[in-house]
């Protein structure tokens with residue numbers, strides 16, 4: 475009997491205090507799907523139609539909040555009667571401006587773009603698009619380390635992309651750019667083309683930041699795995715990206731998103747460095763919702779918004 479009462483009490487306690495109160499969604503790109511592209515890159519997109527429909531279906535049942543408002547909810551400064559949704563977009567893709575921004579404006583929906591400044595300053599390498607084109611345009615791909623990958627059928631292209639991507643992600647983070655260029659040295663590389671075509675310009679970021687709907691957040695300079703950096707490199711990535719953004723948009727930058735955003739890339743030292751750098755929130759990319767008892771604003775959970783094709 476006592477056991478039963480205890481169990482019932484525990485269920486009731488969980489229902490009240492462990493209750494999901496909102497979801498922070500992670501997006502990268504908002505863009506139509508393209509044919510003859512590889513699925514891993516395409517999976518970073520939701521289409522504009524999907525995003526609009528997703529919003530429309532939730533307009534009545536949810537509160538759409540900015541990250542500042544979500545923080546205020548967690549700090550108990552705002553009380554809501556409905557669950558909330560926050561839209562976040564990572565890295566700084568140009569389609570955030572061309573496709574997502576007009577949709578958010580149409581429905582008056584707040585959003586945050588977490589910018590990795592090296593993409594906007596055009597020196598970080600969008601290697602996953604360069605690699606995609608190499609694989610699409612060749613029947614086999616040879617790396618400088620001698621490894622060869624067959625890319626004749628679309629299935630082979632997909633599996634070779636996955637295998638080479640794994641090799642690239644395992645490259646040491648120090649001197650990454652040179653190692654990557656060396657690995658793909660059999661091919662003509664034009665990383666600048668991808669940054670120019672796919673990433674936001676400072677002008678577009680400035681225009682969005684003038685809207686009361688848009689918040690700009692920091693996402694480091696070079697988008698490396700922060701857990702592998704020295705203390706100096708770590709604070710440079712965190713503090714300098716904040717300073718660069720603040721200079722460009724003339725606003726305080728107080729929200730941060732950890733690159734890659736799983737426990738593999740985010741350790742205690744990384745969280746502490748962000749806390750000490752003048753931010754008020756930091757966000758993971760590990761799935762999960764926001765619950766009533768979530769109090770750690772530097773370990774906010776986030777769920778990827780996925781469009782099933």
Ligand SMILES: [Zn+2]
Nearest residue numbers: 564565733734
């Ligand atoms: Zn990112």
